[in-house]
Amino acid sequence: MRLGSLSVRLRGRRRWLAALPLVLLVATAGASASAAKSPLKLFMIPKFTGAAVFTEADQGAAAVGKLYGYTLGYGGPSASASPTAQVQFIDNAISQGYKGILISASDASADTPALERARKAGVAVVSYDSDVLPAGRTVYVQGTSAADIALSQLNMLGSQIHYSGQFIILSAQATDSNQILWNKLLVQDLKTMPKFKHMKLVEIVNPPNDGTPAAVTYAQNVLKEFPHIKGIIAPTTIAVAAAAQVVQQQHACSKYVITGLGDPKQMESFITDGCVKEFALWSFSREGQVAMCAMHAVLTHAITGKTGQSFSCPDGLGKFSVASGGVVTAGPPEVFSKANLKAFTF
Numbered sequence: 001m002r003l004g005s006l007s008v009r010l011r012g013r014r015r016w017l018a019a020l021p022l023v024l025l026v027a028t029a030g031a032s033a034s035a036a037k038s039p040l041k042l043f044m045i046p047k048f049t050g051a052a053v054f055t056e057a058d059q060g061a062a063a064v065g066k067l068y069g070y071t072l073g074y075g076g077p078s079a080s081a082s083p084t085a086q087v088q089f090i091d092n093a094i095s096q097g098y099k100g101i102l103i104s105a106s107d108a109s110a111d112t113p114a115l116e117r118a119r120k121a122g123v124a125v126v127s128y129d130s131d132v133l134p135a136g137r138t139v140y141v142q143g144t145s146a147a148d149i150a151l152s153q154l155n156m157l158g159s160q161i162h163y164s165g166q167f168i169i170l171s172a173q174a175t176d177s178n179q180i181l182w183n184k185l186l187v188q189d190l191k192t193m194p195k196f197k198h199m200k201l202v203e204i205v206n207p208p209n210d211g212t213p214a215a216v217t218y219a220q221n222v223l224k225e226f227p228h229i230k231g232i233i234a235p236t237t238i239a240v241a242a243a244a245q246v247v248q249q250q251h252a253c254s255k256y257v258i259t260g261l262g263d264p265k266q267m268e269s270f271i272t273d274g275c276v277k278e279f280a281l282w283s284f285s286r287e288g289q290v291a292m293c294a295m296h297a298v299l300t301h302a303i304t305g306k307t308g309q310s311f312s313c314p315d316g317l318g319k320f321s322v323a324s325g326g327v328v329t330a331g332p333p334e335v336f337s338k339a340n341l342k343a344f345t346f
Helices: 002-037 052-068 083-095 108-120 146-160 177-192 212-225 237-249 264-272 284-299
Strands: 040-045 070-074 100-103 124-128 139-142 165-170 199-205 231-234 257-260 279-281 310-313 318-321 327-329 334-336
Touching (some): 040 052, 040 284, 052 070, 070 284, 083 108, 108 124, 146 177, 146 231, 199 212, 264 279, 284 310, 284 318
Parallel strands (some): 040 100
Antiparallel strands (some): 310 318
């Protein structure tokens, strides 16, 4: 009885052991299927948090990402943080398993080495709004072309001061790649286009960060130091609103022309009371949407950043091409005035 019972138990154990690989295979397959159903995680890092334009870009990207089956995390430093503060967010995204990073760079030189580490770890990188160095990303999605921004700002100021007189550029921190490029192109246009020959740029002013307190302080200092200027061009949504606020508070709206790149919501009160006549911007929501489309194209190997490659966006957003340097343009700039301000909600 004992021998027979042992024989039965051994045969049962052998059957169980023989079935074990199949059990493990089924379990592994089930785990793989579960993992396959999990949406791909992407992370968006704005230049800084708390600005409506970056929130709009995030919302646009998240909406398109959902169509592709992605989830989008969002986070970044405050406006008053060090320009190198984004590096920690990049490193965190790598360690937390995000498969793609969308970033608006505060300091291209500081961000790029961290993004190179991300790419070596298999993380796709697309920059938007403010570029990193080419080694740190596959493509860069700009809201509109840098040349159009530079020229539109000069025309908005020039048309209001009869294309004659001195002016100041109240920019962002000196490390901002967008500001550097836009201001460089503006200076070139100023020197080479006959219509601007009687306009003189006195100085480019760079606050230590792109926060409102710094912008207000520097706008106040500009008017004290250069009281005879005719206007201020501020190519940042924070600075143009700060300059308008200072001029409004000093009851000097008729003395100084304030223009640049502004958010329609932030600028509404200044346009309504006539303190600002015109400013320009592009759709940050659209920029975020196109950046997400570009990210999808990178993740699916549809583009590698090579000039001439193209990709399409869903929901009728259109088809976009990669230009020299891996640059993609999301759309044209829009000039805002009292006549059309209320038609825009971005």
